[in-house]
Amino acid sequence: MLLRHTTPKEIDRQALTINPAKTCQPIGAMYAALGLHGCLPHSHGSQGCCSYHRSALTRHFKEPVMAATSSFSEGSSVFGGSANLVQAIDTIFTVYNPDIIAAHTTCLSETIGDDMTQIVSKAHEDGVVPEGKHVIYCNTPSYVGTHVTGYANQVTAFVKFFSKATPKKRNVVNLVAGWMEPADMREIKRMANVLEARTIMFPDMSDVLDAPLDGKHHMYPKGGTTIPDMVATGDSKFSIGLGKYTTEDACILLDNKCKVKFEVVDIPIGLKATDRFITSLSRHANVPVPDAITDERGRLIDFIADNHGHFYGKRVALWGDPDTLIPLCEFLVSMDMRPVYIVTGTPGKPFDERMAAILKDIPEVKFMSGERADMFRMHQWIKQEGVDLLIGNTYGKYIARDENTPFVRLGFPIADRAGHNFNPKTGYVGATNLAIDILNALLDHRDRTCAEEKFEFQL
């Protein structure tokens, strides 16, 4: 067994993380940057960081992820990477011709203290940024925060560098997308279209990391929020942020900069979170909810009602990002399941407060956020008292195998399965997909392990 060394006995740890439930800031910044059309992410640091971030995204999406690096050497590590970045900007525009370079820092460039504002100004002064092209940047020191923080910082930079207000507001609602799959972004845009709401989504990875194969290489796939749309977000009449941890900062900045009021709701995972999103969109876009959406909701409820006996009382352990875990736990509770162990490596009080409220009727619950909320600890909790289901990214497969527990893959990264970027988990349709995945995982396990006389042909 792969994790046989995990013991049920917990020892108080102050300065040790084992199997963290998070990864590093620039991965989030790189992922978000891919949601702008014609944008090349740029890692200001050593080649190793960039390779790791690219490969982490590539392994998850099964798509080649393009990104450039400042390629720090020993010299730049000591004297600073200004010359490297200016040279890189020149080379990138000459060779790869993106519309935008979205640079983010790494631990190394942050530790040296490279001043991104000054370096990018110098690139403009040196004339290496062609007319009509853009270099944007954000700070993503990975010794604070997580990939979630990096994503939020990059999305906020989009607003900082592009959003502009003119005197004329437009009847458009900005949808500020938190960390989710391209399929989820596609699904949320589909729902908005069915409502006939006029929206701008940013960032938008649909048709970037799930782009069709057409026999040609597209350095910049057709998807992604365009620069004109990104600029126009400043004239929208309202913003809806999807996920507090990943979008609230961008919404606040857009309000301060362009007077676009906002509401932050959960990523619409599950029945109630989707209800809140649809209600918010309907109200702020001033459009009614059509029957087609109500029918999707009804089909979800029908599926849950039909299979409620299989969901009821099942104990679940989960790990991942707070913006995903909060609505996900709420959804499980609404199906009468019992999320009992939850960890996220991303620190923050809002997670703890929301979890306490959502899980108030589950006295045995244990949840934790921050550096010490690692997967080793969650495994120890499971060793103390087992669960019926695991939900999280691929790192949980070791626990699933050790404990012989059904496992539904959700979150980032999913390196050992395919299709997660095609199969939405948001909206009523996505919630139905998720409930089906959960049910089938439980039933597959039952069929594999039940006594022979209980082995049934019929559900």
Ligand code: SF4
């Ligand atoms: S943690 Fe820091 S040094 Fe390590 S890959 Fe991430 S940015 Fe690079």
